[in-house]
Amino acid sequence: QPGGLYSPADPLVLLQVDTLERRVLNSSSAWLVEFYASWCGHCVHFAPTWRALAADVQEWRPAVNLGVLDCAEMANQKACGKFGITGFPTLKFFKAFSKNPDDGMKVFHPGNSVESLRQSIVIHLEMHKETWPPACPPLEPASMEEIQGFFQANNVTYLALIFEKNDSFVGREVTLDMLQYENVAVRRVLSSEEELVKKYNVTTFPSAVLLVNNGTFCRIQVQIEARSFYTHYLRQLPGVTQGSSTPTVAPDVQIKTTPMPWRPADRSKVYMADLESALHYALRIEVARFSVLTGERLKALKSFVAVLAKYFPGRPFVQNFLRSVNRWLRNVSGPSVPYRALELVLTNRKEGLAPAVLSNNVTWVGCQGSKPHFRGYPCSLWTLFHLLTVQATKHRRLSTGPLEVLGAMRGYVRWFFGCRECAKHFEGMAAESMDQVSTVNEAALWLWSRHNRVNARLAGTETEDPKFPKRQWPPLDLCPPCHDMVNGRHVWDEAAVLRFLKAHFSPANIFLDFTVPETAQQVRRSREAKEGAGERGQDEGIEGEENGREEDNDRGENGREEEEEGKGRGEEEEEERGKGRGENGREAEEEHGREGEEEEEGKGREGVEEEEHGREGEEEEEKGRREEEEGEERTEKPAGGRVEMEAGDLDRRGPLELRRPSIVRMNVKAPVLEEDIVDLDSFSELHYKSKALKAAGMEASKGRRLSKRDTVPLLVEDDDSHQAFDYAAAWERLRRRGLGSKQLTGALEEGGTGQEALRRNHWFRMLGVGFSRLDVSLCVILYFLSSMCLLGMYAFFRLHTRLRKGRPGFPTA
Numbered sequence: 163q164p165g166g167l168y169s170p171a172d173p174l175v176l177l178q179v180d181t182l183e184r185r186v187l188n189s190s191s192a193w194l195v196e197f198y199a200s201w202c203g204h205c206v207h208f209a210p211t212w213r214a215l216a217a218d219v220q221e222w223r224p225a226v227n228l229g230v231l232d233c234a235e236m237a238n239q240k241a242c243g244k245f246g247i248t249g250f251p252t253l254k255f256f257k258a259f260s261k262n263p264d265d266g267m268k269v270f271h272p273g274n275s276v277e278s279l280r281q282s283i284v285i286h287l288e289m290h291k292e293t294w295p296p297a298c299p300p301l302e303p304a305s306m307e308e309i310q311g312f313f314q315a316n317n318v319t320y321l322a323l324i325f326e327k328n329d330s331f332v333g334r335e336v337t338l339d340m341l342q343y344e345n346v347a348v349r350r351v352l353s354s355e356e357e358l359v360k361k362y363n364v365t366t367f368p369s370a371v372l373l374v375n376n377g378t379f380c381r382i383q384v385q386i387e388a389r390s391f392y393t394h395y396l397r398q399l400p401g402v403t404q405g406s407s408t409p410t411v412a413p414d415v416q417i418k419t420t421p422m423p424w425r426p427a428d429r430s431k432v433y434m435a436d437l438e439s440a441l442h443y444a445l446r447i448e449v450a451r452f453s454v455l456t457g458e459r460l461k462a463l464k465s466f467v468a469v470l471a472k473y474f475p476g477r478p479f480v481q482n483f484l485r486s487v488n489r490w491l492r493n494v495s496g497p498s499v500p501y502r503a504l505e506l507v508l509t510n511r512k513e514g515l516a517p518a519v520l521s522n523n524v525t526w527v528g529c530q531g532s533k534p535h536f537r538g539y540p541c542s543l544w545t546l547f548h549l550l551t552v553q554a555t556k557h558r559r560l561s562t563g564p565l566e567v568l569g570a571m572r573g574y575v576r577w578f579f580g581c582r583e584c585a586k587h588f589e590g591m592a593a594e595s596m597d598q599v600s601t602v603n604e605a606a607l608w609l610w611s612r613h614n615r616v617n618a619r620l621a622g623t624e625t626e627d628p629k630f631p632k633r634q635w636p637p638l639d640l641c642p643p644c645h646d647m648v649n650g651r652h653v654w655d656e657a658a659v660l661r662f663l664k665a666h667f668s669p670a671n672i673f674l675d676f677t678v679p680e681t682a683q684q685v686r687r688s689r690e691a692k693e694g695a696g697e698r699g700q701d702e703g704i705e706g707e708e709n710g711r712e713e714d715n716d717r718g719e720n721g722r723e724e725e726e727e728g729k730g731r732g733e734e735e736e737e738e739r740g741k742g743r744g745e746n747g748r749e750a751e752e753e754h755g756r757e758g759e760e761e762e763e764g765k766g767r768e769g770v771e772e773e774e775h776g777r778e779g780e781e782e783e784e785k786g787r788r789e790e791e792e793g794e795e796r797t798e799k800p801a802g803g804r805v806e807m808e809a810g811d812l813d814r815r816g817p818l819e820l821r822r823p824s825i826v827r828m829n830v831k832a833p834v835l836e837e838d839i840v841d842l843d844s845f846s847e848l849h850y851k852s853k854a855l856k857a858a859g860m861e862a863s864k865g866r867r868l869s870k871r872d873t874v875p876l877l878v879e880d881d882d883s884h885q886a887f888d889y890a891a892a893w894e895r896l897r898r899r900g901l902g903s904k905q906l907t908g909a910l911e912e913g914g915t916g917q918e919a920l921r922r923n924h925w926f927r928m929l930g931v932g933f934s935r936l937d938v939s940l941c942v943i944l945y946f947l948s949s950m951c952l953l954g955m956y957a958f959f960r961l962h963t964r965l966r967k968g969r970p971g972f973p974t975a
């Protein structure tokens with residue numbers, strides 16, 4: 163989507179993929195090009211400086227031209243790669259007549275001041291040796307000899323001599339400032355040129371003398387001995403005019419910005435479109451800037467992808483994609499990988515048993531900015547990493563340590579994140595305190611607090627989208643219990659924040675709006691692949707599982723220790739939660755993603771249990787899930803630990819239902835998909851299995867709708883024991899229940915339409931189509947009992963009548 167940080171009104175050349183090489187290479191002008199990415203915060207900060215520089219040196223054209231190229235624009239990405247751009251902003255100076263993209267020299271701009279950049283242009287212009295840009299006046303200091311013969315050799319009326327010290331730039335800058343003016347020339351004279359200094363009686367540096375072609379000269383009288391004063395003076399001289407053939411460099415392309423249709427988003431939700439776009443951008447665009455991946459960079463990529471493959475709660479084909487990239491990277495044993503080889507692995511595989519697909523599009527929904535250069539990729543990257551840190555808190559047994567996700571993020575940002583200044587800042591924060599993080603919960607909180615620091619630093623700057631002001635997050639309306647006041651000062655309730663993070667960044671709060679829907683074929687293949695993996699133990703999924711097991715083994719003792727620690731932590735957490743159950747903690751707990759979270763937590767615990775029971779438990783779990791998908795109404799899963807947890811959870815959360823904040827109401831999609839399936843069978847089954855569930859039953863009878871059983875299959879364990887949405891299963895169940903494909907798409911894509919469909923379905927069932935088996939059993943039993951009762955009464959009266967008939971009457975008196 164076009165629309166960078168600069169406009170045609172700026173005095174610089176807006177380059178595009180088709181004009182970059184044509185304009186910059188083999189040019190008789192030198193070029194200084196800023197390669198930027200419109201999403202890069204530092205590029206946004208830098209843009210006013212670059213614009214000011216362009217205005218400051220616009221009269222240095224055509225000796226040197228300034229250009230810009232937006233590498234965030236899809237069309238330009240390859241060109242940026244070709245010019246060796248790995249971070250933003252990158253300034254490259256191309257001498258006149260440069261032949262190759264590699265000829266560009268990086269220009270460092272530490273101070274980011276217009277002055278230092280201008281001086282840098284002068285220095286780079288002086289680097290021209292044999293092929294001096296034809297339009298550029300001489301910049302070297304003048305000698306006595308040159309001055310003496312100047313008017314014979316040059317047809318001008320005036321020669322201005324700027325006397326200055328060696329390190330001064332004034333003389334050269336004034337020379338370039340006057341480049342487009344006729345009838346006047348400028349030369350610098352160094353203070354060390356004693357003969358000339360003496361001849362013109364110069365005592366201060368800088369100072370200027372004007373020589374006229376009639377042999378007279380005078381001191382240039384200015385208020386301040388500085389560039390702008392000299393330039394102004396010279397431009398006012400009689401007979402000095404701006405050249406009629408002033409070359410003006412018009413922008414090559416009038417960028418037409420087609421406004422994208424606004425995608426409505428709800429800030430209390432997380433959008434899969436943002437997350438998948440982040441993955442695509444990170445893996446296929448940011449990583450692609452490095453033609454060869456070696457050393458620490460390769461290591462960082464491996465950790466990043468490993469964490470994604472493990473924790474990203476993606477759609478099945480996206481998970482296949484991540485797992486296959488991860489497997490491939492794990493098998494890389496050499497010291498380096500050419501990106502071309504990796505590119506093949508990053509290509510979508512729609513065919514075969516396990517389609518591995520990650521959309522090639524970038525679609526921002528929750529991260530959509532009011533202008534193309536606001537928000538987008540960095541926003542999605544933050545979201546992705548928050549999600550991953552939260553996922554790690556829920557899958558402790560998979561974790562290799564509290565720093566696993568943060569370390570991967572740090573590595574990615576350090577070695578790949580295009581906004582180099584942002585990366586430096588983040589690295590600074592990481593170096594300062596990341597190693598103090600000792601639990602996965604702390605990791606999630608660390609990232610939250612550091613992100614808020616960045617928010618505070620950037621609030622009110624040019625990078626802030628006016629429609630999405632940078633505030634401390636979560637704001638009060640999203641999470642009232644997160645905020646507290648102590649002695650009149652705002653403080654965060656970190657326990658509440660953690661609960662909120664877990665709810666907000668939970669799979670149940672990820673919405674599929676604007677994602678490319680998976681095709682029925684992909685769904686089927688994914689299912690087949692999973693089933694195949696279960697049966698044959700040969701396909702990729704199982705391979706992943708085995709690898710996962712290997713990893714588990716590798717962890718060995720440490721792993722177990724961590725796990726135990728994890729359990730300990732879990733208990734601590736529970737305690738903490740117990741405390742938090744009082745007023746504040748509750749609302750956050752029952753946030754929109756609650757049901758999903760319950761499931762996840764349930765699974766986490768199940769996981770610990772499973773580990774105790776060994777792999778068999780896991781297989782049973784998988785089998786149970788498959789059976790359920792096949793249409794089995796009852797799961798054979800041992801409910802054990804989870805039941806207790808559920809009871810506890812329901813107990814804890816029930817009353818909160820009454821004061822559900824608005825955020826809860828907004829969260830409709832994933833839970834709503836299943837909300838109407840109030841399965842009384844499994845509820846009663848669980849109810850009788852455990853006394854602990856009595857509480858849950860009470861809650862349910864108070865009006866709490868249980869949709870537990872139906873959200874379970876939405877979150878399944880994949881082959882790497884990795885929890886994920888099982889969208890395939892959700893689709894399948896909905897399909898079985900007779901929803902048309904249109905309604906299905908609606909249900910999955912647009913909360914509104916889907917809900918309508920589901921509501922209608924609910925009414926059908928109310929009319930009798932959907933009585934549960936418990937209802938039917940009770941009816942049959944009642945029917946049977948009443949029949950028996952009638953039969954009994956009938957028998958009793960029959961007998962009674964017969965007896966009365968046969969009994970001899972008392973003799974009447």
Ligand SMILES: Cc1cc2nc3c(=O)[nH]c(=O)nc-3n(C[C@H](O)[C@H](O)[C@H](O)COP(=O)(O)OP(=O)(O)OC[C@H]3O[C@@H](n4cnc5c(N)ncnc54)[C@H](O)[C@@H]3O)c2cc1C
Nearest residue numbers: 203204537540541543544584587588610613614625630635
């Ligand atoms: C690692 C990193 C470092 C960066 N450093 C810089 C920098 O130095 N200079 C610069 O100009 N830009 C920097 N950026 C970009 C900047 O932080 C924003 O991402 C960008 O300006 C877009 O802002 P946004 O309004 O979309 O919200 P973002 O700050 O990108 O937040 C994205 C979403 O995350 C949620 N969120 C917000 N705060 C939190 C929080 N504390 N915890 C959990 N979730 C939260 C919100 O839902 C928000 O919409 C950096 C980005 C990253 C990923």
